[in-house]
Amino acid sequence: MDIEETALPGIGLRHEFNTRGGRRVGVVSRHKGRRDLVIYDAGDPDSVAESLTLNAEESDALSELLGAPHIVEKLADLSKVFAGLVGEQIRISPDSPYAGGLLGDTQARTRTGASIVAVVRDHEVLASPRPDFRFEPDDVVVVVGTPDNTAAVAELFRTG
Amino acid sequence: MDHTASIFIELGGVLFCLGVIGHVASRVGISPIPFYLVAGLAFGKGGLLPLVASEEFIKTGAEIGVVLLLLTLGLEYTADELVHGLRKQAPAGAIDLLLNAAPGVAAAFLLGWGGTAAVVMGGITAISSSGIIAKVLGDLGRLGNRETPVVLSVLVIEDLAMAVYLPIVTALLAHQTIARGSITLAIALGALAVVLFVALRHSPKVTRLVFNPNAERNDEIILLRALGLALLVAGVAQRLQVSAAVGAFLVGIALSGPVAEGAREVLTPLRDLFAAVFFVFFGLHTDPAEIPPVLAVASALAVTGVATKVATGWWAARRAGVATLGRFRAGAALVARGEFSIVIAGLAVSAGVSPRLGPLAASYVLLMAVLGPLAARFVEPVTRAGLRRMNRKPATAASGGPLPGI
Secondary structure (H helix, E strand, C coil), X not given: CCCEEEEECCCEEEEEEECCCCCEEEEEEEHHHCEEEEEECCCCCCCEEEEEEECHHHHHHHHHHHHHHHHHHXXXXXXXXXXXXXXXXXECCCCCCCCCCEHHHHCHHHHHCCEEEEEEECCEEEECCCCCCECXXXXXXXXXXXXXXXXXXXXXXXXX | CHHHHHHHHHHHHHHHHHHHHHHHHHHHCCCCHHHHHHHHXXXXXXXXXXXXXXXXXXXXXXXXXXXXXXXXXXXXXXXXHHHHHHHHHHHHHHHHHHHHHHHHHHHHHHCXXXXXXXXXXXXXXXXXXXXXXXXXXXXXXXXXXXXXXXXXXXXXXXXXXXXXXXXXXXXXXXXXXXXXXXXXXXXXXXXXXXXXXXHHHCHHHHHHHHCCCCCCCCHHHHHHHHHHHHHHHHHHHHHCCCCHHXXXXXXXXXXXXXXXHHHHHHHHHHHHHHHHHHHHHHHHCCCHHHHHHHHHHHHHHHHHHHHHHHHHHHHHHHHCCCCHHHHHHHHHHCCCCCHHHHHHHHHXXXXXXXXXXXXXXXXXXXXXXXXXHHHHHHHHHHHHHHHHHHHHCCHHHHHCCCCCCC
16 A cells, blocks of 8 residues: 655645545544545545544544554564564453453463453454453453463463 | 723723724635735825834734745645646646736836736735635635646745745845846855755755644644744845745745644634734835725726636636536635735835835725625526526527536
């Protein structure tokens, strides 16, 4: 995918690309974290059909919504970067002893050596969960460790 | 004590009125600049309410306003953007300046005002208002459009040209002829080159003078040091007859990174205050009774000013491969004139060039600051209608280009 970058002197930067469906989308990054999400006219590539101004908080929220699956994919790719380490995604089934339980109670790191680095819930990534984090059924736990260690975490969530 | 009281009452009244007027302007969606000018006309010389006690303060405030206008303009750009813009759109910039200075120069000669006034009038008609234009493009949701980088690059070149132009005008106004002013001018342009070099090459050092970019941000220190540095450089520049405004502009360019962003944030409210004072001051010194006699000339200049800017934008956008509708949008976007035309006119008025130059500049900017945003808004439907009509008559013209809605 080609992302085209254009400087807008005095305003900021613009990035745009074509979607596979043939539409053109862009983001204008302005000062103070303001962003404009722009969608180009289907018939006239020169003009913007729809422009949406987002403040810093809103654009963060939007990027999190759009980016969550990618972050998980990237975590899974960690194994390629650090030899010997793997990133594993473990879904908590409703009958898991820890569904509704606290992260601290699993003592996962002490017992297995692997780290829980994030939890994905409803397409939202909750990074670095603390010991008082409470799991819900169908949460996806992202674990990083050696293959043996992460397998042990999966076992732990299944049987306790 | 009595004097202080009258200063407060006059100033407070003026500022409060400006606030009310500014509110109306933002409601209507028009730049407040023409409104501030009208307010100045209403208050001062020959107006309804003469300001006496606060005149000295308003005069100094207006000078600070010019420094802040140029400082914040410089803060908008990084040195890289300037160099890049110059490289990419230099031909468009040259066309822009030639086409748009010509009407002003011609008007000055036709009115028999002489060479110095011609140089000033050329500047007044040539330079667009980057403040109004950036606001209008944002408001209309056109930042994503293909023609927008072209429009912005033309503005960058205009602003750079202003950095060379203002010292020339300052020297001319001080000496009346290029020949006598040439030594001053040489010093001025030499100083400009040195400062520009420092700004481009040693930007981090200049930035450090204001604030350490790695330390935790402290708005108070940034405000005091950035404003202090700008006023110092502006003062020295003025001493060397380079023009205070250019000194401030170069300080703005030299500052970079998070410090520049911080400075822009803390200085913007201050700029709004003093720039408003500056527009009022210009209005104050223009007698409303002198406006009607120059109105015909101003209107003629406005009509040609719209046409030459549209032609510039059309040509520049075509060069960038933009289709017909976008070319006209680029042209219309460039129409607005505002703060910088008044800055140039202000220099000439205080040097006492032609008594009718002030009123002419005021009415020209009044017209163009209102016409500009309107042109930008209505260019699309008008162009669309024009294109449709052209396509209906000769069937062959329909294959002209990527028209909207196809």
